[in-house]
Amino acid sequence: MKKRVKWSNFYLLLVFIVLYLPIFYLIFYSFNQAGTMSQFTGFTFEHYRTLFADTRLLGIVLNTFMLAFLSALLATAIGSFGAMAIYYTKKREARNAILSLNNILMVSPDVIIGASFLILFTFLGLHLGFSSVLLSHVAFSIPIVVLMVLPKLKEMNDSMIDAARDLGASNWQVIRKVIFPYITPGVIAGYFMAFTYSLDDFAVTFFVTGNGFTTLSVEIYSRARQGISLEINALSALVFLFSMILVVGYYYISQGNLTKKQRKIRQEQSEVADLL
């Protein structure tokens, strides 16, 4: 029995090695003195220096992050209210219909999303560039936000809303003071997911971006088609580091599930209960 456990762990280790090898391979060669990804001749920071001197590439990195930040913000706002709308749709069939419509973009291949958005933007006469890319990123991030927020709404105790209404709260007050604080962890998780969706996307952006606007993925694609440049390796090392930070952040959010403010509220509530 013990031997089998060892073998299975060995297998898992192998899977991990295969999953991480290419990533560390990239990072390793980003320090290579020779300009190739095959022979390691000596340690250097040269490629990082070229990276930080390459203003065009840095501009693209900045664009990509701005895009992710903005699109995630818009998608989170629209998606959270959308989740509320779905939750408060009383008819079961209607609710399921909206939900399946919501999920269409989740399951569609990127190429289809990209191609159909390209047709849409041309049909509407929209100029291809930053605005078209932003609109598409918002569009494909909304469903994941909805899926993150909806479970939180389902967990919520509906009598809290009744109580708020009985106490004379208006619709907006109910949303702001009761519903929103409750669903905040879901909203934050949704924002994170939308952010990473936007950072990761290549195919959709590739279709709907014009000549003027480029994101990191598209830039890497065009450079990789020309061959190897260790500047990209240096960039990938930094991107990996950033992903690690994001993952740790996300892990804390999903683990804690309660924000500080909520914890405080909970604590206060229990203190009040003790007093009674």
Next chain:
Amino acid sequence: MTSTKRMYAVPYFLWLLLFVAAPVLLIVYQSFLGINGQFTFANYTNYFTSATYLEMTVNSVIYAFIITLITLVISYPAAYVLNKTKHKQLWLMLIILPTWVNLLLKAYAFIGIFSTHGSLNQFFAFIGIGQQQILFTDFSFIFVATYIEIPFMIMPIFNALEEMNPSLISASRDLGANSVDTFRRVIFPLSLNGVKSGVQAVFIPSLSLFMLTRLIGGNRVITLGTAIEEHFLVTQNWGMGSTIGVILILAMLLIMVATGEKKRKGGEKTR
């Protein structure tokens, strides 16, 4: 209810209309347009009479099938073992982490590993096989695609295994089943939903990974996704591209029906 209550959801419903319903209708509409914008069935007759298109479609499905199969064979044991480890949430996190690294960077790493003077070829030369053409072959495409899809297969299978009630396994053992029987009759059937969503999550993207066919497959491998990209962005024949897109959507629906059907029937108490 009152109109003010629904005001907040207006952007969401606008989104449903403009970015979910409209694009699907537009791509279907476009598929009936010829290269000069006239209404025609030519794209569909072209598609169904041309050996090139049909062969490409069949090849694409075969590639996707192979990728899905290999991914499943690797991922199922991994998910199974993962479920038995002590800090499983942490390990799962580590499986998910590589998916947060941009797909193109991973593809780019494989260009380095597989290239003519790359590390793998150096290794081959070292053990005496000599240099091989690895990049731009079917093998490299399938390998990299599998590599990218593995986490997406492990996650749903792991979730299905984790949701399973462990007392069912104890019951099966108590009733005298050996570990093989327990696996075959209890564990595997109960994890089937996870396998199905994993297959869904891997097969559909595998039909459309055009950047991999370009970077790793070196235009030798042509999938439905590559053909769509080619028609939209290179030859500018949007009508034909949309037709292939419609075919891809139909293929996607087929997969979803095939892998989603049992969920309702057997889903009395699984959630």
